[in-house]
Amino acid sequence: MAIMETDPATINRRTATTGDLGTLQQDFVVKTRDYKQQYAHLYFTRLVRMRQMVLTQAKLKWDSLDPEAKHVEKILDVQQGEISYLVGTIYMEMKLKPNILDDITKDHWVAAQPDRPKYTDDTDSVYLEDESGRVKLTGVKITNDVFVTGVVMGVLGSEDLNGDFKVVDICYAGQGPQEHHAFMETDEEDKHIALISGLGIGGNDFKPLELDLLSEFLTGEIGGVKEQTNCANIVRVVIAGNSIVTPPPTEDDSKAKKYGYDRSTFVTAPTLIFDSFLQEVCSSVDVDLMPGESDPSSVTIPQQPIHPALLPKTRQYSTFHSVTNPYWGSVDHVTLLGGSGQTIDDIYKYVNSDNRLEMAVKTVGWRHMAPTAPDTLWCYPFMNIDPFIMNKAPHIYFVGNQDKFATELVAGADGQRTRVVMLPSFSSTGTIALVNLRTLECKTVSFSTTKAEN
Structure with missing residues (x-):
């Protein structure tokens, strides 16, 4: 990154409109929990x-x-x-x-299979x-x-x-209907969405300096005028799960057992660090936070929003949005659909191929993002709906916490275009993705504190 330059001109972040997708997103919200029905x-x-x-x-x-x-x-x-x-x-x-x-x-008495x-x-x-x-x-x-x-x-x-x-x-069913989207050539003033997954705060791969660099990049506090102008074009940030990795509780057999909450057996540092990071980012741009497999949320999909009480600093900002996993969204009439990775991780076990991008592309053609639920992927036993059906073809379809970055633009029979993005874990790769809302072009930005890398 370039050294900060001073410029008398004020750089303002661009704004974007959000749309209401109605039942598409609301179907992911489990309002009453009833487990009496059969799958x-x-x-x-x-x-x-x-x-x-x-x-x-x-x-x-x-x-x-x-x-x-x-x-x-x-x-x-x-x-x-x-x-x-x-x-x-x-x-x-x-x-x-x-x-x-x-x-x-x-x-x-037989040991469980690994x-x-x-x-x-x-x-x-x-x-x-x-x-x-x-x-x-x-x-x-x-x-x-x-x-x-x-x-x-x-x-x-x-x-x-x-x-x-x-x-x-x-x-198969093929891609669903899609709202018309005008695809044009790239312009300097194009708006972008930042897609991030796997911050892994508290895990073995967590690098605090890279998280600081990411925060400064998203808030426009790093680089020169050109970099800051590019950052100002980011109108929304989506964090696709696995933000916190909490170590398992440790028990000391030499101490007497305590019942109820025992502060000494839990580590709160990852949550506090994440809260501070979100506070900085939300002070500058809207953030949609999705839970993941390692986050404090329900185990079954759709995972319910992370409770704001866990993030006391961040929850005060109107730019903070705690959402479900999976998640539907709309920014400037561009529809988003994404998950934190559990759906593709489970499909991966059914096929001989290791090409996860191919699997994600197939779910678009199947018009279903989680077909293996409830067979081998835990999910809520819905009665009269299946919220995982893609009733609309999204313009951007992302899958978080994958082994590497990959992307493909999928074209449908009726002119639909869906940008499929496989997001790598940030804690392992230091990489995020930026998607252009007008052209659906996708590029990566990488952060590294290793001297051997540029």
């Missing part, structure tokens, strides 16, 4: 709401075939040897996938199911593609002698 309701709701979306794409793709392909409404009504297409929910039969029924039937980075195995099978039943899917198309439990999909093929459905083509 089957969520699968049923997902299939009911997405069946017509997939069926529309299937008819466009397959109704003009010769010979004619027939749509069979119920999977169990498929006739052997008849070319037809079905719509249902994918179920992956994977012997390495955790199964709660297996766990409770085993001997309680967490696996992948559930994949050569014996895995793909099934399609609906209200009537399920059928096993076979064929080259099934072997060569990526499938995860919970995705609503259409398949074209026929039933073979073994009772399996041999697939020759597949289709």
Whole structure:
């Protein structure tokens, strides 16, 4: 960064308007907690709401075939040897996938298996199911593609002698409708959104000096006039989870046990540091704070907003917004959708590939950001809604706390454009992303206190 320059001209931060997305964001807020219902309701709701979306794409793709392909409404009504297409929910039969029924039937003295980075195995099978039943899917198309439990999909093929459905083509819901966005060439006065994840305050990789540099960058207190002008174009900051890493409570066996709150067993420093950081940033720009896996929030998704009482300095600012994970937002008519990484981390376990950007792009085509919930990703048992369905195609879709930065502009069949951004952990890489609200171009800014780096 350049040395601070003095300039008589005042540099003012640009402003942006925020929009109300109604039920898109409100559906992530769990107003009453009721765990009496079964998770089957969520699968049923997902299939009911997405069946017509997939069926529309299937008819466009397959109704003009010769010979004619027939749509069979119920999977169990498929006739052997008849070319037809079905719509249902994918179920992956994977012997390495955790199964709660297996766990409770085993001997309680058997040690639990360690967490696996992948559930994949050569014996895995793909099934399609609906209200009537399920059928096993076979064929080259099934072997060569990526499938995860919970995705609503259409398949074209026929039933073979073994009772399996041999697939020759597949289709998904595709990107949802999107508000028109005028894409133009980059201009010096373009507004940007700063996307950050994995501050990791209190963790082993935490570097206080890099956090200070980030704070000064976002508030425009670093660099020369040019850098400060660029910082003034940042109209919103989104922090996508894992901001705090609190060490586990330590217990001293030599001391007498205390019941209730024991100040000596908890470390408050990470929260205090984070509060001070947010206070500085919120004094200059609007901040949307999402919880993550390591933050003080609910374990199940959608994670509820971090309680403002934990951030006494920051909560006094009107520019501070504690939001859910996942989160919908709107800035200058540009819609954002993002999460803190749990959804892609879970999908990663279902596939052989290590390309997380590809997985995120596929969720856009599936029109569902968390298909593996509730199978292997913990979530709230919703009854009549599935808030993870992408009823609209966002202009910016980000995933936090990934191993490295990656981005791709995804184009839809009806002119939709979605900028997919994989955000790396700031504590590990010192990197944040800036997205141009007018062009959807994305670039990174890196901070380092290591002498070996520039």
